[in-house]
Amino acid sequence: MTATELTTPPRIGSGFQGSARDQIGDYFRNMRNGDMGALPALAGFVVLSILFSFLNSFFLTPLNFANLLTQTATLMMLAMALVFVLLLGEIDLSAGVTSGVTAGIFIVLVKNFGVDWILAVLVAFAAGLAIGTFIGFFVARVGIPSFVVTLGLFLGFQGLQLLIIGTGGTIRVETPEISAIMNQNLPVVVGWALLAVALTIAVAISLWDRARRARAGVANRPLVLMWARLVLIGIGGALFVALLSIDRAASRGSLNGVAIETDPILGVPIVVPIAVGLLWIGTFVLDRTRYGRHLYAVGGNAEAARRAGIKVVSIRMSAFMVCSTLAVVAGLFDASRIGVVTAASGSQIVLSGVAAAVVGGVSLFGGRGRLIHAAIGALVIAVIANGLVLLGLPAGVNFLVTGGVLILAATVDALSRKRASGGVLR
């Protein structure tokens, strides 16, 4: 060994060095080593979409695409809410009924008490926050397993919902602003404008990241990769908006020889920018703030986090507060789409939400998963329901297939992980 080798130890890499080719090579290597993220779910979504589009000609129409989005939105919000507690290895079985109860509070305030809808929405959010605080207190401070606390609330809140709505009750949503979320579309030009804003933000953040890394004196990935990624996002976004900018009004038929003039239906559903915005904000918090880092740390090794000076109890409590608050959004989405709040609202959905998160690649053991995983998982589950209904298959098949996909996703995850750790299946 020469003197220079002794005095200058080899620089330790960071995975950011190397040409675009090296980087892409690394990416696939990581994937083979079990770090697949949402890719299996994304692949599943694409395969299912292709399958259904062959089996049913209506599947790949703009109308069905828009339907799919609104059908997914509630589940997606709930799955995203659950990610915060799943990251800690906890669970919130009451997220669904929380969405139902808070939607119930909203609708009763508006309909029975004539409260202004904005105030009612705020009260619903405050109720969600209070529920989350309650769960967090019993889990993090009292030390009851979250499964038990939230199972208790799951049972109790079904009763509370009955009391709020009234036995057998169904209350119609007559607040135009809430109905609009799922049933109205943005003007085409606004859809494109929002896409432009989103892409501008994405470019700005990417450049900002590079500038920060450069200022710190550490390597950046090749610029071409950044642009390639942004262009892909841009193309995807453009296709998305374009597809939703086509008039998707149903059958332009004729009645007794007279052509029926229907109003065109076109534009991005209002729910899309809301969901994407929350997804983006949540991802930003989880990836780029101390709070997000601490959440992952507590989920990965709570004792290590505690010794590092992280307030584990506060982090635990906050995760339940975020989950229940986001569940309120899911409840309002559901009320908007169905058009009514019933005594049973939200009582069925929570396990689908957990399934969506797991299908997307979120670990139930904590520490692993991202919001986008939950969103993609929700798309997979929604596309199964959507496609099977189009094929005219009975609802029973839907549940069977969804269950099968969940087990398949968990298997893919387990196998890739075993391979990564050099386990028996290597």
Next chain:
Amino acid sequence: MDVPIIELSGVVKSFGPVDVLKGVDLRAYAGKVTALVGDNGAGKSTLVKGLAGVQPFDAGEIKFAGNTVSLHTPRHASALGIEIVYQDLALCENLDIVQNMFLGREEASGGTLEEGVMERQASHTLQSLSVRTVKSVRQKVSSLSGGQRQTVAIARSVLKNAKVVILDEPTAALGVAQTEQVLSLVRRLADSGVAVIIISHNLVDVFAVADHISVLYLGNMVASLETKDTNNNDVIGYITGSKTYEGIPV
């Protein structure tokens, strides 16, 4: 001999009726490795927890660089630059090396994490310890070997200007080659001017790396020796209580 960076005199700690430390003296010097040995129940862990401020001592004097200080909370300890690497390492496997090294003390500006700054400091620290076994500072800890994890835990402890690093059984779970790596890392750590206190059951490791050996026996510091002036048999004798030390304490 220069002033010890840390000097305990007459330290006492009891849990109810059980006296775990019965007036213990301990000294550690900058740039030196002090081995703390003793059989199970001798009080090693209690001594370390006292130094960490986790379980404060009941009585006794603690001097840091010649000044009397109090160690009542972990915050006091870390403010003085006393860092502990516990046997179970306390790393988050789902996070990468940089994230683990900065856990709980992340660099941030404007509310968002300064990944670049942390990455540079982390690789700088690893390089200053001449770590060659780690390929990328962005590797997840789950993908690291036991020796690499120990390396990360030690690097984490010296990231922020540590003066005293206490290592609890750093080689207990490691194979031969990895033990070798960690011991040479411990040596380099001391050579960089840090006072290292290493707790170990493995006397081969102790003799390989330590400058001083302090032996605890049932809550008393029964011997405190220069490594070069003693041998394996004598130390075993002190540890098991079958031999009594009559030299002048160093």
